[in-house]
Amino acid sequence: xxxxxxxxxxxxxxxxxxxxxxxxxxxxxxxxxxxxxxxxxxxxxxxxxxxxxxxxxxxxxxxxxxxxxxxxxxxxxxxxxxxxxxxxxxxxxxxxxxxxxxxxxxxxxxxxxxxxxxxxxxxxxxxxxxxx
Numbered sequence: 001x002x003x004x005x006x007x008x009x010x011x012x013x014x015x016x017x018x019x020x021x022x023x024x025x026x027x028x029x030x031x032x033x034x035x036x037x038x039x040x041x042x043x044x045x046x047x048x049x050x051x052x053x054x055x056x057x058x059x060x061x062x063x064x065x066x067x068x069x070x071x072x073x074x075x076x077x078x079x080x081x082x083x084x085x086x087x088x089x090x091x092x093x094x095x096x097x098x099x100x101x102x103x104x105x106x107x108x109x110x111x112x113x114x115x116x117x118x119x120x121x122x123x124x125x126x127x128x129x130x131x132x
Contacts, residue, residue: 004100006052007100036122038070038126040064041062047126047128050125054098056079056097067118
């Protein structure tokens with residue numbers, strides 16, 4: 001039993017997600033920089049988890065960090081869990097969806113806004129709901 005509301009088998013996730021989304025969301029992969037469809041996307045709306053559609057980030061928190069991945073200065077309260085990540089010889093803070101546990105990316109304390117944070121997110125781990 002996990003700490004997440006949504007639990008699915010490997011086969012259920014693989015049926016729902018593309019191979020690339022599965023690799024990022026369920027196996028903690030990282031898409032290549034400057035390749036994601038939401039990197040330079042700045043419409044008004046809400047970014048949601050590609051695995052369970054939980055709202056994660058509002059468009060007014062998005063900024064261009066020139067890092068190659070979508071960047072946000074804050075998440076919607078309670079929608080992201082923070083996990084210590086010591087992989088690849090680094091110490092970082094991984095961010096996962098609080099609803100399904102999907103890997104979103106990492107958060108850093110080098111953001112240029114008043115929050116001082118930069119949520120560095122894989123485009124493959126999110127979808128976008130445009131404001132009407």
